[in-house]
Structure formats: structure tokens, C-alpha cells
Amino acid sequence: MTPSEKPQRYRRLQAVLAARMAQQVLRVWRDLMNPAKVDASWPAVRAALIPIVQHAREQSAALAGSTYMDARRNAGVAGNNFDPSGPLPLMLRRLEAALDVTGPVEFKKAIAAGKSPEQAMESAAVRLVGSTQYLALEGGRQAMQRSIEADGQAMGWARVTDADPCAWCAMLASRGPVYKSAKTAGDARRGGNTYHDHCACQAWPAFTNDEPFIGIAEGLYDDWLRETRGRGGKHAVNAFRRWWESEGRAAYAAPERP
Structure with missing residues (x-):
């Protein structure tokens, strides 16, 4: 496996982990949730979901830690006295609140909007x-990011x-490698370590000041410069988004575009 393939392999492994957990979540939701008795059935559903999420978070963090150390060794970083960082603790009340809002609350919102119980179940499942x-x-994203920040040999990271x-x-990935010492003021793409629900992105460590772009990032960098020329701030973000949604996304999905 070439060095350029390893970041994508890591991203795919995290995606597989997330997909397997999603299957478990859906099984619990569909087997235990009674749409006719939402409030009565939800406590058992939530109790079953909590350890599933906690275990997957631990797996994600462990994968990030071992991957970070492999990347560090492969980069030829001297010294073996560095231990990767773990994620911040996931507070139970935060997990419970997230489950409540996207489970029974979402179901009830869908019903109030006129959806059938079956449709509401699927909306909440998503x-x-x-x-x-x-x-x-x-768990893995924080472990990777905190390891990069704590490691004096790491220069920064790239979004995969x-x-x-x-x-x-796509906009955040277009920055390519983001160095810890870089000044991002005025760059509309700052905040490259943020993610969202259903997000497939991961961070990959950089150990030199001339790291290559990963995957489609190099093409995205050229596209960002072209589409945002003469614009800054939110105007640049909006211009790039319009281009991406109208033609950019389809161009990158086409077989002839790497």
C-alpha cells in the first residue's frame, strides 16, 4: 500500500465501523420501539442504544490511536516515547439528550407534520x-486531533x-494540509476539524511542512481558487457552495475525474 492510499484506507475503516454500529442502532430501534406507545417503549430503547454507541466510540478511538502511531513510524519520526491521546469523555447526559432528540422527539415532530407512523419511524431512524x-x-476524530496537537513532531493535519x-x-478539504503554526485569519475555510451528522471525513496527520494533498483535495484547491477569485469570507463560501451544488459535485463523481 502506497503512502497516499493509507489515509483513505483509514477513512474507510472508520466508515465500516460506523456502518456496523448503524445496523445495530436500527435493529434496536425497529425491534424495541413501539410507535403506538412511544413514551412507554423509549426507556428500554435508549438503555439498549447507550452501550452500543459507547463501544463504537471506544473502537473508533482505538483505531485512531493505532493508526496515528503507524503514520508516525512510517513518516520516520524519531523517538518512540509518545503515547497517542484519547478522546474527551462522552458525558452520559449528552448522549442521552442526543438520543432523546433524534429518537422520540423526532418521531413526534414527524407525526405532527402529517407523516404516518411508518414514515415517522424512518425519519427518526435517519x-x-x-x-x-x-x-x-x-471518539476517533478527537483522538487523532488531540494526538496531533500534543505531538511536538506533528506539523498539522489534512482532511480526508x-x-x-x-x-x-469539500471546501474544508480544499485547504490541503493545515499546519499547527498556520495563521487562518481571513481564510473562509478555517475550522477544518469540524464535522456533521452523516459526515464521512477524517483527519490525517502531517509530519513535514511539505505534505502532499490527499485524494481529491488538490483538485478542490484549484477549484476553490477559481470559483472564489475576487471574493472573501461568506461570499467566497457561498460562491464555492453554488458551484459545488450546480456542477462541481457531479464533476468529481464522474469516472474521468480522479
């Missing part, structure tokens, strides 16, 4: 999967996307 995947993958990112993630 939200529930997105929220739980975010919290699970946050899949082949079909949203406009926001």
Missing part, C-alpha cells in the same frame, strides 16, 4: 443513525473526504 454515528466517530463530500466538507 436522524438517530446520523447522531449516533457522529458521537461514535467523534470520500469521493462525494458535501459542499462544506
Whole structure:
């Protein structure tokens, strides 16, 4: 496996982990949730979901830690006395609140909007999967980001996307490697370590000041410069988003575009 393939392999492994957890979440939701007795059935559903999310978050963090150390060794970084950082603790009340909002609350909102119980169950399922995947993958994302920040040998990170990112993630990936010492004031793409529900992105460490762009990021950088020329701030963001949604996304999905 070439060095350029390893970031994408790591992203795919995290995606597989999230997909497997999503299957478990959906199974619990569909087996235990009674749409005719939402409030009565929800406590058992939530109790079953909590350890599933916590376990997936631990797996994501462990994968990030081992991957970080592999990337560090492969980069030829001297010294083996660095231990990767773990994620911040996931507070139970935060997890419970996320489950409540994307489970029964979302179901009731869908019913109030005129959806059938079956449609409301599916609407809530989509939200529930997105929220739980975010919290699970946050374990790995935080472990990677905190390791980079704590490691004096790490220069920064790059955002690794899949082949079909949203406009926001494509914009952030277009920055390429983001160095810890870089000044991002005035750059509308700052905040490259932020993620959203159903997001497929991951961070990859950079150990030199001349790291290559990863995946589609180099093409996105050229596109960003072209589409935002003469614009700044939110005007640049909006211009890039309009281009991405009208033609950019389709161009990157086409077979002839790497």
C-alpha cells in the first residue's frame, strides 16, 4: 500500500465501523420501539442504544490511536516515547439528550407534520443513525486531533473526504494540509476539524511542512481558487457552495475525474 492510499484506507475503516454500529442502532430501534406507545417503549430503547454507541466510540478511538502511531513510524519520526491521546469523555447526559432528540422527539415532530407512523419511524431512524454515528466517530476524530496537537513532531493535519463530500466538507478539504503554526485569519475555510451528522471525513496527520494533498483535495484547491477569485469570507463560501451544488459535485463523481 502506497503512502497516499493509507489515509483513505483509514477513512474507510472508520466508515465500516460506523456502518456496523448503524445496523445495530436500527435493529434496536425497529425491534424495541413501539410507535403506538412511544413514551412507554423509549426507556428500554435508549438503555439498549447507550452501550452500543459507547463501544463504537471506544473502537473508533482505538483505531485512531493505532493508526496515528503507524503514520508516525512510517513518516520516520524519531523517538518512540509518545503515547497517542484519547478522546474527551462522552458525558452520559449528552448522549442521552442526543438520543432523546433524534429518537422520540423526532418521531413526534414527524407525526405532527402529517407523516404516518411508518414514515415517522424512518425519519427518526435517519436522524438517530446520523447522531449516533457522529458521537461514535467523534471518539476517533478527537483522538487523532488531540494526538496531533500534543505531538511536538506533528506539523498539522489534512482532511480526508470520500469521493462525494458535501459542499462544506469539500471546501474544508480544499485547504490541503493545515499546519499547527498556520495563521487562518481571513481564510473562509478555517475550522477544518469540524464535522456533521452523516459526515464521512477524517483527519490525517502531517509530519513535514511539505505534505502532499490527499485524494481529491488538490483538485478542490484549484477549484476553490477559481470559483472564489475576487471574493472573501461568506461570499467566497457561498460562491464555492453554488458551484459545488450546480456542477462541481457531479464533476468529481464522474469516472474521468480522479
